[in-house]
Amino acid sequence: MSRKTIKVDYLARVEGEGALHVHFKGDQVKDVRLEIFEPPRFFEAFLRGRDFIEVPDIVARICGICPVAYQMSAVHALEGLLDVQVGGPLRALRRLLYCGEWIESHVLHIYMLHAPDFLGYESAIAVAKDYPEIVERGLRLKKAGNAIVRTVGGREIHPINIRPGGFYRRPTKAELKALTEDLKWARDAAIETVRWTAGLEFPDFERDYEFVALRHPDEYPMNEGRIVSSAGLDIAVEEYENYFEESHVPHSTALHSTLKGRGSYLVGPLARFNLNYPQLAPIARELAESVGLAPPCNNPFKSIIVRAIEVLHACDEALRLVEHYEPPEQAAVELEARAGTGHGCTEAPRGILYHRYQLDENGLVVEARIVPPTSQNQGMIEDDLRDLVARNMALPDDELKWRCEQTIRNYDPCISCATHFLKLDVERS
DSSP: OEEEEEEETTOTTSBSEEEEEEEEETTEEEEEEEEEOOOOOOHHHHHTTSBGGGHHHHHGGGOSSSHHHHHHHHHHHHHHHTTOOOOHHHHHHHHHHHHHHHHHHHHIIIIIIIHHHHHTOSSHHHHHHHOHHHHHHHHHHHHHHHHHHHHHHSSSSSOSSEETTEESSOOOHHHHHTTHHHHHHHHHHHHHHHHHHHTSOOOSOOOOOOBEEEEOSSSOOSSOOEEEETTSOEEOGGGHHHHEEEEOOTTBSSOEEEETTTBOOBOSHHHHHHHHGGGSOHHHHHHHHHTTOOSOOOOGGGHHHHHHHHHHHHHHHHHHHHHTOOOOSSSBOOOOOOOEEEEEEEEETTEEEEEEEEEOTTSBEEEEEEEOHHHHHHHHHHHHHHHHHHHTTTSOHHHHHHHHHHHHHTTOOBSOSSOOEEEEEEEEO
16 A cells, blocks of 8 residues: 655635545545534524624624625524515615625635636736736726625625614715726626636536526525525525535534435535526626536536626626615614524525524524535535546646645635645555
């Protein structure tokens, strides 16, 4: 038996602490494990006993990149429990806020985390030395998304203006209008981003996925919709736990989510694109067609193009929402505490994010459950790795390592917001 260990210390393009273990025996792949060893963070326990009005501010701290997603899933769950619907300008503001998060999160991934893989660089800093205009475009584009989050949410990181029922403060028409010129530039930059990513070289790698995403009859899903899949699933958010389950695996401190009786599934941009293509903004759909991207797309490496398409959609949608904005009469709908259970699910940049809360008669949290996109994609990441390694066993270990890392980054996994580390352990026997 021979054993080789390859380490990549402080891999700054995977968010969190994890390791990949690959075991070969002869010409067969015996085991592939995506090991997550980061300590649990216990947010669901932190929420117990807290007033429901505090929940959005607490869950925002789960992630510094997609805090809006956590806040939006939380407020939808709580409003469902309290039998309140938020519509009109308040609903439009929430969609605008989500557009900002999609832009800044997707652009960060495209330009800083994923593109270096395709360009043959170790980092975006190295890319900037040879192609400063590319990185500068990415930074400015991300800034446009941050500006939306700051204007509507109160600040760029962990927004403070979101509450059940609406917002604490209504942005003025002038404040939103001030975003217009930057968003027009961002839309043009997003078009260039789509064309640029479509010109990258992609491995010949396709798999048969069960895609899962929200679907809304009138719009590309962000905040609302039914949960659907490419294999015929079509359920209300309240039915989520009847069809999905989490389990603990020995090699991960994060739970693995599966479809009951069906196994792993894929959430995120590729799932949304395949399941909701007709709902994309015309400018995004037409550009996707012009670069040769259309459903079905089963190559996970092309998710970088899909993210760029979603950035274009979000920029176009944000401009529309800003143009038609009329400040709501009130910043929030009045709420009264009551006992019950509420369910919420929205489309975080990385995929569906499910929340469930149980409140007592005083509006205090009795129980909370949060299922993030990365825990839902973990099983599929391992399946992808297993298939990829089996197809590429003849590659030298360093090339195989690179391709495995790139495969993981296809999903933009958010293991945490801490220091990043990945160790690839290749065992051949």
